[in-house]
Amino acid sequence: MRKGLSSSSAFYVLGMLFGLFTILYFGMEVILEISPVVKSAILFLTSVTFFAGTGLTVSKWSIPLYFLASISYLIFVPYTLLRFDFGSAATFLILAGSSAVFLAAGYMISEKEIQIPEKKAKYLVTAGTILIVGLFIFDISGPQPEINLELRNSAEMTDRQETALGTVRVTNEFLLPRAFETPNYRACTQNARVDVYTERKDDTVPGKGTMEMELKARYHLPETENRTTKAYQIRETDECVEKEGQISVYESYRLD
Numbered sequence: 001m002r003k004g005l006s007s008s009s010a011f012y013v014l015g016m017l018f019g020l021f022t023i024l025y026f027g028m029e030v031i032l033e034i035s036p037v038v039k040s041a042i043l044f045l046t047s048v049t050f051f052a053g054t055g056l057t058v059s060k061w062s063i064p065l066y067f068l069a070s071i072s073y074l075i076f077v078p079y080t081l082l083r084f085d086f087g088s089a090a091t092f093l094i095l096a097g098s099s100a101v102f103l104a105a106g107y108m109i110s111e112k113e114i115q116i117p118e119k120k121a122k123y124l125v126t127a128g129t130i131l132i133v134g135l136f137i138f139d140i141s142g143p144q145p146e147i148n149l150e151l152r153n154s155a156e157m158t159d160r161q162e163t164a165l166g167t168v169r170v171t172n173e174f175l176l177p178r179a180f181e182t183p184n185y186r187a188c189t190q191n192a193r194v195d196v197y198t199e200r201k202d203d204t205v206p207g208k209g210t211m212e213m214e215l216k217a218r219y220h221l222p223e224t225e226n227r228t229t230k231a232y233q234i235r236e237t238d239e240c241v242e243k244e245g246q247i248s249v250y251e252s253y254r255l256d
Contacts, residue, residue, distance in 0.1 A: 019068045027075035035176040036204060038139040040080045042132050047072035049128030055121025073098070083204075142174040145205050147183060149215065151234045151249060157194075157219040158229045165234055165249060168198055168213045172205040179204050185215060186252040188240040189232065193220040194247055217247070 027043060034042075050069035054062045077098055081091055108114045116124070151166035165187070172178045180203060187194040198213040205211045232247045241248040 016064050016067050019064075020071050023068070023071050023075050027079050033144060034136075034139050035142075035174065035178055035207075036083045037176045038135050040076060040083065042135055043072055043076035043079060045128050045132050045135075047076060049125055049132065052116055052121045052124035052128065055116030055118055056125060070102070139176070142176075143172075144174075145178045145180045146171045146173075147180065149183075149185070149236060149249070151215075151236055154231060154233050155217075155247070156229050156231050157192075157217070157247070159219060159221045161219065163217050163219065164214050165196065165217050165247070166215045168215055170205045170211045170213075172207060172209055172211075174207055176207045177204050178207075182213070183251045184253070185249060186240065187217055187247055187249045188242055189247045190242045190244045191222065194218070195220070196249065215249075 023043070023046070026039070047069045050065050050072060054065045054069075077094065081094065086094065148169045148171070149166060150169060152164070155163050155165060157163055168182065168185075170180055182198055182200055182203075185196050185198070187196045194217050196215060196217045198215055200213055202211070230245075232245060234247050234249065235241075237248040237250045239248075239250055241250075
């Protein structure tokens with residue numbers, strides 16, 4: 001019996017650990033295709049569904065389900081608070097309320113031995129599962145943000161001075177907000193170094209909305225060059241094209 005209990009306990013622990021890693025992976029900013037609103041809702045519904053599942057099973061499953069329900073909620077709260085601007089007062093109330101809910105749940109379960117009725121638990125688990133799957137399908141079947149680079153025709157560049165090269169426009173046709181990653185834009189020209197960057201205000205574009213970011217550049221001439229202002233044509237290319245009188249802007253897939 002002890003060997004069987006030890007083996008089953010090991011499988012329970014491994015299942016809980018994999019569940020923990022799965023929830024952490026989902027809660028992190030890894031799956032950008034999912035809307036932050038949907039991700040937050042799925043984390044909350046996952047917590048409720050796991051908690052409701054304790055009313056459908058024998059006692060040996062209760063601890064793993066309570067653990068997964070708690071982890072889901074523990075990821076849900078900071079993700080939601082960091083993703084959405086609730087303000088300091090609302091943040092305090094959410095944290096305090098979460099603490100009170102878990103303390104009350106622990107007291108009711110351990111001291112009062114109160115458990116969710118099986119019939120109600122079935123409804124909650126079924127409804128939670130349907131909502132989670134439905135939200136996921138609804139989100140991934142929706143359009144992703146479109147990112148377009150709109151460059152100026154020309155610009156006058158002065159050594160070590162900031163100059164606007166164009167605009168990065170992010171358009172979201174989906175009903176809910178979408179997270180996005182700004183492409184890694186680079187620029188080059190002949191006999192000079194050009195550093196480009198965007199002043200990104202946020203990495204989330206609102207539902208049915210548009211966000212614009214200015215693409216800026218800082219121009220660095222060699223020490224031997226005359227520090228005069230030069231006019232350049234600005235062109236979008238597939239790779240670095242060093243050409244006199246032209247600044248080539250391209251998307252780089254390198255991480256450095």
